[in-house]
Amino acid sequence: MDDMMFLTFLATLVGAAWRLATPLIFASIGEVFSERAGVLNIGLEGTMLVGAFCGFATAFATGSILLGLLAGVGGGMLFGLVFAFFTITIKADQIVVGAALNLLGMGLTAFVFRTYYVSTGKGIEIAQPIHIPWLSDLPFLGEAFFRQNLIVYSTILVAILATLVLYRTSFGLTLRAVGEHPKAVDVAGRNVAAYRYAAVMVGTGLAGLGGAFLTLGHSNQFVEGITSGRGFIALAVVVFARWSPIGAFFVSLLFGLFYALQLMLQAQASIVVPYQVLQALPYLMTIVTLVVVRGKGAAPSKLGQPYEMR
Template sequence: MNEMMFLTFLATLAGAAWRLATPLIFASIGEVFSERAGVLNIGLEGTMLVGAFCGFAMAFATGSIPLGLLAGMVGGMLFGLVFAVFTISFKADQIVVGAALNLLGMGLTAFLFRTYYVSTGKGIEIAQPVHIPWFSDLPFLGEAFFRQNLIVYSTILVAILAGFVLYRTSFGLTLRAVGEHPKAVDVAGRSVAAYRYAAVMIGTGLAGLGGAFLTLGHSNQFVEGITSGRGFIALAVVVFARWSPTGAFFVSLLFGLFYALQLMLQAQASVVVPYQVLQALPYAMTIIALVVIRGKGAAPSKLGQPYEMR
C-alpha cells in the first residue's frame, strides 16, 4: 500500500511539474531568442504580468480561451515594443529599461485589475485537461503525461519549433550572428536593429503567452503579482540551459518540479518544515543553479551591448 501511495505521489508530482513549468518554458524559450540576438530583457516579470492580465481580461469579456491567449501574446509584444524602442532605437541601458518595465507592469496590472475586476468576484473557465483514449488510463504515465490541457502540450511544439528556427534556418543563423558579430551582419547588408526587434517581439510574445497561461490554464482569476517571480526564474533558466531552446524546456521542467514539490509537501501533514521554507525552495534552487554554473556558460559575446549602426 505504501509503495502504491508513493507511485501515486510521483505520478501526481510529475504531472504538476509539467503544468507549473509551462509559463517558465514559454518565457525562457522566448528569452533565448532575445539574448541570442544580444538583447538582455530583464523585464520578463512585468511582461508576463501584462500577458496574464490581458489574457484574463479578454477571456472574461469573450469567454474564449484562444482569444485570451492571443491577447496575452499581443499584450506581451506591445510591452516588448516599448522595451525595444528604448533599448534598440534609443540605445538606453537594457537593465535600467527592463527594471522600469517590471515596475510598470506590476503597477499597471494592479491598477487595472482593482479598477475594473476586483469588485466582480468572478472567475473564468480555464482550459481543461484533454482525455487521450487509452493513454490517459495508463498507470503512472497517464496521470503524469496524458491528462494535461492543450496549452501544456504545446510547450513541446514550441521547443522543437524554436530549435529548428534558431539552428536550421537562415533567419536563426543571422539572429545568432547578431548577438555574436553584429558588425559582420551589418556589413553583409542586413539590419541589426530589425533582427533585434524581431527577437524581442518573439521573446515578449512568448513571455506574454506564459503569463496568459497562469490565468487561462492554471488559475481562473487574475491576482496581483500572480507571476510570483517566474520572470526572474526564466532568466536563470536561460543561463542554466546555455541559451538553448531544448535546454530551456528541460531546465524549466526541473524548476517546475521544485514548484510542484513544495506545494505537495505543504499538503502533507507529516511534513513539519515551516511552509515559508518550502515556498522558498524554487527561488533557493535558482540561486544555487546560478552559483554552480557561474562562469561556465557561453553567453552571446554582445549580450546587453547596444550596436551603433553604420
C-alpha cells in the first residue's frame, strides 16, 4: 500500500469505527447510569434486540426513522421495566433476571419476526449520511468524521449530556449515592427504589436506542440476534471506562475500531490470516480489556446488591 492508499484506508477506517461504535456508545453510557445506581443489567443484549426489532417494525409500518428510534427507546424501556420490577421491587438476583431477559429478548423478537416479517424480505429506508458544507468535502478528514448520519453525531451529545446529568445535577449526585451508600440516601429521605428505577429506565432506553441504530442507521433489515454480543461487550466497556460516560464513549470508539478493522481487513485480498481470526477480534479484545484494566476499585460499592430497607 502506498501512502495515499493508506491514508484513504485510515479515513474510511475511522469513519466506520465511529459508525460501528454507535450502538456500543448508547448501550454503555446507559449501563453507566444503571450500574452507578447499583444495578448490573446483563440483560442488555436482549434489551438491545428488543430495541432493534421495535425500531425496525415501526419504521417498516410508518416509514419514519424518527418514530422507529422512539419505538426502539420505548421497547427498551418497557423491557427495562420488567427488569426493574424483578430486581428492585421483588429484589431477585440481577444476574438471573438479566439472563432470563436475554432469552426473552432473543425469543420474542425472533418469534414475531418469523411470524410476520421474515417472508417479506423487504428492508427499510435507513438514515442517510448528512452532507455538511465544506467539512464533508475535506480530504480524508471529511471521510473520517463528517460523512455520518445524525444518529452517529448524536452520540457526542448523549455523552456530554450524560456527563452533565451524572456530575452536575442533584439527580446525578443522588443516583451515584444510591450505588455507593443507599442507606444514606434512604435516611436523607429520598426513595432509593425510585432512583434505581430511573437509572434502569435511562439505561435500557439508551440500550434500546443502540439496538434501533442497528436496524435504522446501519443495516436496513432486522436479523435474528443482530446485536451479536454487543450488549455483553457494552458491559466490558463500562468496566474499562471506569463507570464514566465520557470514558464509555472513547472505549466504545476503540471497540468500533476493532469491528471496523475486522470488516475492512476481510475485504483486503492480500491479508493471509483466516477471516475468523478477524471475526473473533472484538470478543478477544473484550477479554484482554478486562484483564488489562484490573481490579474493581472504581466500581460502585453496592453494584449488584438489592437494597433492603430496615
